[in-house]
Amino acid sequence: MARTTLKRVHGYLAEFKSASEVYHASEKIRDAGMQRWDVHTPFPVHGLNEAMGVKRSILPWFVFFGGAAGTATAFGLAYITQVMLYPTVVQAKPANIYTTSAFFPIMFELTILLSAFTVLFGCFALMGLPRWNHPIFASKQFKKFSDDGFFICIEARDPKFHQAETKALLESVGGKNIELVEDEL
Amino acid sequence: MAHTETVIAPSSKPRILDREPLVLNNRSYSWITNRICGIVENRQPSIWWWLFVPSVLLTGMMVFCFVYLISTGVGVWGQKQPVAWAWDITNFVFWIGIGHAGTLISAILFLTRQKWRTAVNRASEAMTLFAVMCAGLFPAFHVGRVWMVWFLAPVPNANAVWQNFKSPLLWDVFAVSTYFTVSVLFWFIGLVPDLATLRDRCKPGLKKTLYGFFALGWRGGNRQWNHYEMAYLLLAALSTPLVLSVHSVVSFDFATSVVPGWHTTIFPPYFVAGAIFGGFAMVLTLMIPVRAIYGLHDLITPKHIDNMAKIILLTGTIVGYAYCMEFFIAYYSANPYELQTFQLRSLHGPSVGYYYCMFAFNVFSPQLFWFKWARKNLFCVMLVCMCVNAGMWFERYVIIVTTLERHYMPGSWRVFQATWVDKATFIGTFGFFLMNFLLFLRFLPVIAIAEVKGVLPESNPHHDDHHEKGVHELEIEAGTVKI
Numbered sequence: 001m002a003r004t005t006l007k008r009v010h011g012y013l014a015e016f017k018s019a020s021e022v023y024h025a026s027e028k029i030r031d032a033g034m035q036r037w038d039v040h041t042p043f044p045v046h047g048l049n050e051a052m053g054v055k056r057s058i059l060p061w062f063v064f065f066g067g068a069a070g071t072a073t074a075f076g077l078a079y080i081t082q083v084m085l086y087p088t089v090v091q092a093k094p095a096n097i098y099t100t101s102a103f104f105p106i107m108f109e110l111t112i113l114l115s116a117f118t119v120l121f122g123c124f125a126l127m128g129l130p131r132w133n134h135p136i137f138a139s140k141q142f143k144k145f146s147d148d149g150f151f152i153c154i155e156a157r158d159p160k161f162h163q164a165e166t167k168a169l170l171e172s173v174g175g176k177n178i179e180l181v182e183d184e185l
Numbered sequence: 186m187a188h189t190e191t192v193i194a195p196s197s198k199p200r201i202l203d204r205e206p207l208v209l210n211n212r213s214y215s216w217i218t219n220r221i222c223g224i225v226e227n228r229q230p231s232i233w234w235w236l237f238v239p240s241v242l243l244t245g246m247m248v249f250c251f252v253y254l255i256s257t258g259v260g261v262w263g264q265k266q267p268v269a270w271a272w273d274i275t276n277f278v279f280w281i282g283i284g285h286a287g288t289l290i291s292a293i294l295f296l297t298r299q300k301w302r303t304a305v306n307r308a309s310e311a312m313t314l315f316a317v318m319c320a321g322l323f324p325a326f327h328v329g330r331v332w333m334v335w336f337l338a339p340v341p342n343a344n345a346v347w348q349n350f351k352s353p354l355l356w357d358v359f360a361v362s363t364y365f366t367v368s369v370l371f372w373f374i375g376l377v378p379d380l381a382t383l384r385d386r387c388k389p390g391l392k393k394t395l396y397g398f399f400a401l402g403w404r405g406g407n408r409q410w411n412h413y414e415m416a417y418l419l420l421a422a423l424s425t426p427l428v429l430s431v432h433s434v435v436s437f438d439f440a441t442s443v444v445p446g447w448h449t450t451i452f453p454p455y456f457v458a459g460a461i462f463g464g465f466a467m468v469l470t471l472m473i474p475v476r477a478i479y480g481l482h483d484l485i486t487p488k489h490i491d492n493m494a495k496i497i498l499l500t501g502t503i504v505g506y507a508y509c510m511e512f513f514i515a516y517y518s519a520n521p522y523e524l525q526t527f528q529l530r531s532l533h534g535p536s537v538g539y540y541y542c543m544f545a546f547n548v549f550s551p552q553l554f555w556f557k558w559a560r561k562n563l564f565c566v567m568l569v570c571m572c573v574n575a576g577m578w579f580e581r582y583v584i585i586v587t588t589l590e591r592h593y594m595p596g597s598w599r600v601f602q603a604t605w606v607d608k609a610t611f612i613g614t615f616g617f618f619l620m621n622f623l624l625f626l627r628f629l630p631v632i633a634i635a636e637v638k639g640v641l642p643e644s645n646p647h648h649d650d651h652h653e654k655g656v657h658e659l660e661i662e663a664g665t666v667k668i
Binding site for chain 2: 018019021022024038039041042043045046048049051052054057059077081086088091103106108110112113115116119120122123124126127129130131133136137143145146147
């Protein structure tokens, strides 16, 4: 006997057959004023950000500060150890602020290193990953997204979400296999 | 979708010639997924085992050599004064140089929008990691007491002495470790969508759990792709100066000394060009067999091989220019020691054979790639790549060992003799490199699936548009211009 379970509606999922179809459908859904929705594609589709009305990623700002932290760390590390704690006069180079030019390679490398870590962690934070239990995985057809499926999912938490109207909207923009994705609580 | 025929009215202006498509035979998305995931999911061909078992044995030999070195002393290698840097540093520079092609493909060709990179970037990034791993072993063991290698890191120690931050050797520690770390991050970010593909294809079990864990719950939403693409762009922009800096810093190890033959300003660009040159030869050495063994002819096309051969020709010619310029500067500087070094290297020194091998392999052999038939003939390409692989090792040997053999004082001159441990360790690192690469082929997608799908003509969202098309859009559709 099937057990009765509690379910929560995640949203409507619709499949499209090509990048071009999903692109034009996105323009229409954007114009319908939807907010909480996403387009799931096997590869990044060029121009889809504009078609969806998604803003440019703010990641570079984080990375700028990550890189600056790297430069400062390397300068601090080199200056404090070489000039302040234990001044070593080798290679006829003085142990004072004018030695800084000899620290440039290490300052450069740490700038890159900390920037790269900021890229990694910043991008995962912005993408909301890792998240292994997303409700959209409840859909059987969804796993095609990583092969050749193009999907639009309009979430139930969108203020304009309406069970019948959203379904009709997805149908009108050419969505196939429309499915109400429900998350088991 | 088939690659559409674009019909042009006879009166319209002549268009740019169509470029060869990047994926041949109009392959579909699911064909690409099946083809690449199939390599991981199917049984490996018997040749995989024929290569894997010897490479594991060679890795064992390498481990044995290092154990022997630790238990006996660094004197089991052949270096004695004045040749304190010999095969070990030669091998270090050789391996680290090979890594550079991977980063060039993944970063520099990405920034310059060379879409053909998508078919080879994953494997060459993997090659980078394994080559840098091989490279790192040599200086680590060359310090003599390998258990003290943590002294390279600037951490407080009982002697209260700090590392010399003015030394190129410490710059090198930072450069190489940063390079390895950033290469791993770049590789991992690129892998995430493809791991999700493998996750979605696996049956429940350990494999699915592991792929799923590392795919981080990727769902390919455009709000994710937006940040993902930015992250990729930023990492490419960071890796580009990084890769140029790494081999520049490696060259500083030599160039900042006052040894004749090393003390030259041409070293950084000369080393970087040489690194890319040797690295591309290694990429082709690996990818041509992989393409044949796993049937990837539609993804790694003659066009890809042609492009890489052209890069080998370009960088090989730059390297040849640097060889000649070194001579000119030695002559023009009127420095008798500098001039003497080059005369001994190339005319009457003890190791002139190495010099001629280097020159023939690195400068003459790639000149074959001026001819299209040579770039199209795989046997020919493989032959040149093998020459370059060997030639680049000879180059580092010439720079390092032949210089030290004949220093300022004739009284301390000594010819270097490699021991069996030198040779066995070096051969062992090839086993280690190949073993890692074969495991990579076995468990991870060898070609970036998501990226290759993105370069198909139908991946352009305006591909099916029926409104009247301008010349630019027709070109985009035909793949003749990049967008």
